Amino acid sequence: MSSLAIFLILGGATAFAAKQLGKNTVGTKQLKKNSVTTKKIKKNAVTGAKIRKDAVNGVKVKDSSLTGADINLAALGAVPNAVSATNVDSVRTFSAGAEDNQMVSLVKTDNFELMGICDPNGDFDPPGLQFEDSGTAFAIYNRSSVPAYSDTEDYDDYNLTQNQGVAFNYDDNTDGGQAMAIDGHFMAAPSWANEQADINDVDTPSAQDDYPFSTACHFAGAALVG
Numbered sequence: 001m002s003s004l005a006i007f008l009i010l011g012g013a014t015a016f017a018a019k020q021l022g023k024n025t026v027g028t029k030q031l032k033k034n035s036v037t038t039k040k041i042k043k044n045a046v047t048g049a050k051i052r053k054d055a056v057n058g059v060k061v062k063d064s065s066l067t068g069a070d071i072n073l074a075a076l077g078a079v080p081n082a083v084s085a086t087n088v089d090s091v092r093t094f095s096a097g098a099e100d101n102q103m104v105s106l107v108k109t110d111n112f113e114l115m116g117i118c119d120p121n122g123d124f125d126p127p128g129l130q131f132e133d134s135g136t137a138f139a140i141y142n143r144s145s146v147p148a149y150s151d152t153e154d155y156d157d158y159n160l161t162q163n164q165g166v167a168f169n170y171d172d173n174t175d176g177g178q179a180m181a182i183d184g185h186f187m188a189a190p191s192w193a194n195e196q197a198d199i200n201d202v203d204t205p206s207a208q209d210d211y212p213f214s215t216a217c218h219f220a221g222a223a224l225v226g
Contacts, residue, residue: 097215118217141165150179194221
């Protein structure tokens, strides 16, 4: 009985002492390892000030948890090596007319120039091309001293030197053209991105259609450059 009395007295004292702990007397040394669990943390008790700098990284962020509302777009820098389709250094659009036996510049870079050749009667000899009397067509010219390689469905030039060009005609085989300089710069006018018309294209798209443009020829489309 005396032993039991002593046990009860000590136990009560311990419980009493636990309730009467002084302020700031329990520190990290008194906490058992892994004793503080998620359930023991008060809701909204952990604030940004309590999180160590750089402690939260991409690995600790739940996939698809961040939305546009969570991101300050003004704080984002440019994305490295990103290419935008609307960047004028990657896509150039054009639409221009020309008269009979004339050439019109459509897209020009430091290395290359895309030109439209207006020749509805097939009697014009464009300068710098591999053949004469090209008819209405597109042509890519090398305007720099850097040698280039060019290729179309009908023609190619493995050493396209300064002011030489290679022609391609959308009408006869929906052909496109491209050229690449040895320094890496390129220009491409793919067949799906260009169209040409002249006053003698009475069968395009059908014979009963009237030619709608005010000039003898018209060129429109897009060129990829870089």
